[in-house]
Amino acid sequence: GAVVSQHPSRVICKSGTSVKIECRSLDFQATTMFWYRQFPKQSLMLMATSNEGSKATYEQGVEKDKFLINHASLTLSTLTVTSAHPEDSSFYICSAQVDGDYGYTFGSGTRLTVV
Amino acid sequence: GENVEQHPSTLSVQEGDSAVIKCTYSDSASNYFPWYKQELGKGPQLIIDIRSNVGEKKDQRIAVTLNKTAKHFSLHITETQPEDSAVYFCAVLTGGGNKLTFGTGTQLKVEL
Numbered sequence: 001g002a003v004v005s006q007h008p009s010r011v012i013c014k015s016g017t018s019v020k021i022e023c024r025s026l027d028f029q030a031t032t033m034f035w036y037r038q039f040p041k042q043s044l045m046l047m048a049t050s051n052e053g054s055k056a057t058y059e060q061g062v063e064k065d066k067f068l069i070n071h072a073s074l075t076l077s078t079l080t081v082t083s084a085h086p087e088d089s090s091f092y093i094c095s096a097q098v099d100g101d102y103g104y105t106f107g108s109g110t111r112l113t114v115v
Numbered sequence: 116g117e118n119v120e121q122h123p124s125t126l127s128v129q130e131g132d133s134a135v136i137k138c139t140y141s142d143s144a145s146n147y148f149p150w151y152k153q154e155l156g157k158g159p160q161l162i163i164d165i166r167s168n169v170g171e172k173k174d175q176r177i178a179v180t181l182n183k184t185a186k187h188f189s190l191h192i193t194e195t196q197p198e199d200s201a202v203y204f205c206a207v208l209t210g211g212g213n214k215l216t217f218g219t220g221t222q223l224k225v226e227l
Contacts, residue, residue: 006158032213043204043217044159093158097213104149104215106158 002028004096006107013084013114021079021110023094029074030096034104035067038091050077084114117142117209121218128195129226136221138205139187147208148181148188149215152201159204163190195225 003026013019023033032051036044048064050056050071058064066088068080077096081088094107118141128134138148146167151159165172165179165188172179176195181188192199205218 034214041220043219046214049214091156095215104161106151106160109156109158111156 002026002096002098002103002105004030004094004105004107006094006110008110009108010111011113013112015085015114016083018080018082019084019112021081021092021094021112023077023079023096023107025075025096025105028096028098030077030098031074032097033069033071033077034095034097035069035077035079036093036095038093038109040091044093047079081112084112086114088112089114117145117207117216119205119207119216119218121205121221123221124219125222125224127224127226130195130197132195134190134192134195134199134223134225136190136203136205136223137187138189138207138218139185140207140216141186142207142209143183143186144211145186145207145209148179149206149208150177150179150190151204151206153204153220154201162203192223195223197225197227199223200225 005024007022035047038044047062048056048058050069052074056069071077093109095104121138149164152162153159163177163179165181176193178191203221206215
């Protein structure tokens with residue numbers, strides 16, 4: 001089946017620094033990638049949707065200048081948390097959709113801790 | 116926008132018993148209803164899904180039923196095993212869009 005590889009699985013960074021999270025679709029081309037944030041014991045909240053070669057569409061309340069999304073190829077999307085603060089600590093998960101398919105494949109998630 | 120409610124928030128069953136989790140949604144145009152299992156520290160994994168033109172789907176011990184009129188769908192797990200313990204999320208895809216809206220999750224615990 002379709003596999004999405006997400007890295008790193010865990011990252012600790014200092015407040016004020018930036019962190020990049022990568023998601024790669026290993027055996028299919030993902031025309032659309034979704035980025036979610038999940039706080040402890042809560043559901044997945046969609047942050048943004050990105051289509052290959054286009055600017056990402058952000059959900060209401062998500063700062064696009066803080067959460068930079070790049071989807072430069074059909075197999076790679078990145079999320080960069082800029083100037084991270086402790087309140088950005090969360091579990092970030094990507095999901096890929098194959099064009100025209102109902103299938104949504106999720107990455108394994110990245111635990112970000114900002115100290 | 117779509118509103119998805121999921122119940123119960125926690126569910127504890129004895130090994131071998133059945134577990135049922137229910138979700139309701141608000142948008143009658145919704146047409147795809149997946150269920151995900153999430154283990155601690157991992158991403159969600161699809162366990163079963165159903166489309167709006169089908170009323171029931173089964174895969175071994177797992178089944179999903181959909182009532183479009185009432186706008187609810189349920190996950191049924193039979194003969195539960197300890198490895199079924201996890202958080203389960205329902206999700207809804209609204210017609211014409213490609214964004215999933217997730218339920219609030221159910222912590223299932225299967226006790227020996």
